[in-house]
Amino acid sequence: MKKSLPYLAVSPDVEEAIASGQPVVALESTIISHGMPYPENVETALHVEQAVRESGAVPATIAILGGKLKAGLSEAEITHLGKTGREVVKTSRRDIPFILAREISGATTVASTMIIAEMAGIRIFATGGIGGVHRGAAETMDISADLQELANTSVAVVCAGAKSILDIGLTLEYLETHGVPVVGFGTDEFPAFYTRRSGFGVDYRVDSPEELAKALKIKWEAGLKGGVIIANPIPEAHEPTVAPIQQATEAALSEAQRLGVKGKEITPFLLAKIKELTGGESLRANVDLVLNNARLAAKLAVAFAENSEPSQTPKH
Ligand code: PSU
Ligand code: MN
Numbered sequence: 001m002k003k004s005l006p007y008l009a010v011s012p013d014v015e016e017a018i019a020s021g022q023p024v025v026a027l028e029s030t031i032i033s034h035g036m037p038y039p040e041n042v043e044t045a046l047h048v049e050q051a052v053r054e055s056g057a058v059p060a061t062i063a064i065l066g067g068k069l070k071a072g073l074s075e076a077e078i079t080h081l082g083k084t085g086r087e088v089v090k091t092s093r094r095d096i097p098f099i100l101a102r103e104i105s106g107a108t109t110v111a112s113t114m115i116i117a118e119m120a121g122i123r124i125f126a127t128g129g130i131g132g133v134h135r136g137a138a139e140t141m142d143i144s145a146d147l148q149e150l151a152n153t154s155v156a157v158v159c160a161g162a163k164s165i166l167d168i169g170l171t172l173e174y175l176e177t178h179g180v181p182v183v184g185f186g187t188d189e190f191p192a193f194y195t196r197r198s199g200f201g202v203d204y205r206v207d208s209p210e211e212l213a214k215a216l217k218i219k220w221e222a223g224l225k226g227g228v229i230i231a232n233p234i235p236e237a238h239e240p241t242v243a244p245i246q247q248a249t250e251a252a253l254s255e256a257q258r259l260g261v262k263g264k265e266i267t268p269f270l271l272a273k274i275k276e277l278t279g280g281e282s283l284r285a286n287v288d289l290v291l292n293n294a295r296l297a298a299k300l301a302v303a304f305a306e307n308s309e310p311s312q313t314p315k316h
Helices: 012-019 030-035 040-054 075-087 093-102 110-120 145-152 168-177 209-221 242-259 263-277 281-307
Strands: 008-010 024-027 058-065 068-071 089-091 106-108 124-126 156-159 182-185 204-206 228-231
Touching: 008 012, 008 110, 012 024, 012 058, 024 040, 024 110, 024 281, 030 040, 030 075, 030 089, 030 106, 030 263, 040 058, 040 075, 040 281, 058 075, 058 093, 058 110, 068 093, 068 110, 089 093, 093 106, 093 110, 093 145, 106 110, 110 124, 110 145, 110 156, 124 281, 145 168, 156 281, 182 209, 204 209, 209 228, 209 281, 228 281, 242 263, 242 281, 263 281
Parallel strands: 008 068, 024 058, 024 124, 089 106, 124 156, 156 228, 182 204, 182 228
Antiparallel strands: 058 068, 058 106
8 A cells, every 4th residue: 555645754665565565563763762872772773673574574663854754764864863862852742743844853752653653554563661651640640642642543562561660550540441452462460661560460361463463453443443552571581670670760750759850851761760770780671671572563463464464365
């Protein structure tokens, strides 16, 4: 299907894959510019792309560059985002028109990556963790725009759950209200990003990409628009010791409060602080879980593409 959306620029390999019904996995770019330090951010982004390829799908890293919504970045573009880091504008739904109009670089969050993926015709997206309802949201009303996007935009997001910097219980309540299914891949428990357990359950446990692909296809075929969260816990072998991560999280939250960090700055601030306080342990876990999510997303994209074969192709 050829798209002629005026601001969308899909790279040739991604375009070709979409046109021929090959599996494609969308990847976000705020994790590159704001989620990890240089050079680990660039190395990770390139490894993630490689992991997607090795698992049989085409990676489409998404960002806004030079007045275009780009799906599929070159190594040079990924390096630019990683080196420029927090100077790149963290771009959610509200920011998109201004970043395009000014023709400056925008790193896409989960929300804006979903928007651009859907425009391009990509249904499967891998990231680290989603934004959510922040602790203290009853006062601050800080609820990530990611949740609203999941309510409306038809893309499945593979993530390692939501970080304990958030209020995980309220995040799950919000998702329930907005009709977003929360699926545990091989787990009954919603994972807490760096760690495998949160104490909260998932709506459905699914144990194979095929079963997941079938449910996604049915959801969208039935006209039920909106996203799906596929929560994929960090592998046991890579899970850091829980207590130091929790201590660092609490300390980072107090520090943010003391300094009055607010709005879109909070998530990047907390990630950087937790990394510092854990001596890099959280970053190592972050890299591992993103790779793990990329592999699952690719397998899911493969199953989804098989399931979605155009009807002229005879089926077994
Ligand atoms: N979670 C992570 N790493 C990240 C982010 C979330 O583990 O880099 C980024 C994602 O891009 C997500 C965004 O969409 O933070 C959420 O920001 P906010 O909380 O301001 O909505
Ligand atoms: Mn926020």
